[in-house]
Amino acid sequence: MNFSMPLAHIMSIQLQTLSEEDCADQLGNIFRQHKIHHLPVTDEENRLVGIVSQTDYDRIRYGASLFRNPDAESYNQALLRSLRISDLMTKDVQSLRPTDTIAQAYQLLKENTFRAIPILEKGKLVGIVSALDLLHYCFQNQ
Numbered sequence: 001m002n003f004s005m006p007l008a009h010i011m012s013i014q015l016q017t018l019s020e021e022d023c024a025d026q027l028g029n030i031f032r033q034h035k036i037h038h039l040p041v042t043d044e045e046n047r048l049v050g051i052v053s054q055t056d057y058d059r060i061r062y063g064a065s066l067f068r069n070p071d072a073e074s075y076n077q078a079l080l081r082s083l084r085i086s087d088l089m090t091k092d093v094q095s096l097r098p099t100d101t102i103a104q105a106y107q108l109l110k111e112n113t114f115r116a117i118p119i120l121e122k123g124k125l126v127g128i129v130s131a132l133d134l135l136h137y138c139f140q141n142q
Contacts, residue, residue, distance in 0.1 A: 001141045007105055008098035010137050011119045011127030017042045018085045020049060025080035027057045027088075038116035038128060041089045046124045050089030051116070060088060095120045098127065102137060105129050 016030055017040050030039060031054050041050035060083070061076050095118045096105060105117055109131050119127035 001138060003103040003106070004101045005137075006099050006101060007096060007119055007127070007129050010102065010133050011098065011129045012133065013127045015040060015125065015128060017046075017125065018052065019043070020084065020086035020089070022085045023081060024057075024060070024083040024085060024088055025077060027052065027080070028061075031057065038130065040118050040125055040128060041085055042125050048093060048095060048118050048120060048125050050086070050091045051093050051114075051118060052085060052089045053115070056088050056090070090114075093118060096129070097121060102134065106134055109134070 016034050016036060018026075018030075020041055020043075027039070031037065037054040039052045040048055041052060043049050060079065094108060094112070094114075096108065098119055098121055100119075108117060109115065116128055116130040118125055119129060
């Protein structure tokens with residue numbers, strides 16, 4: 001296996017993104033429809049300003065429906081409609097470049113609790129690499 005391969009070879013480039021002002025109630029549909037677990041948040045010039053994970057979304061929904069109210073789903077939707085992506089996103093996001101290696105991505109994921117790394121080129125979002133992408137690479141190249 002070539003762990004010095006650049007991330008450009010394995011990163012996802014068909015990205016779903018959000019803006020800070022988007023409403024949080026659309027998260028569930030995006031996660032389900034696209035079968036993804038991380039959504040980069042970008043500004044008008046495609047610069048990364050944050051990231052929202054499925055875990056962030058689930059944490060908010062769980063807290064809203066904690067008391068098993070018969071109207072929990074309507075409470076959840078009202079809460080999510082009242083929140084902006086900027087209220088949920090992680091703002092201090094570590095990133096890598098397309099020329100960085102699979103070994104560097106592995107090391108960064110190993111040392112942290114996040115499970116996806118946005119890939120930036122000249123300050124603009126060009127891709128994302130998840131822990132699952134690294135696993136796919138390892139199993140396809142054994």
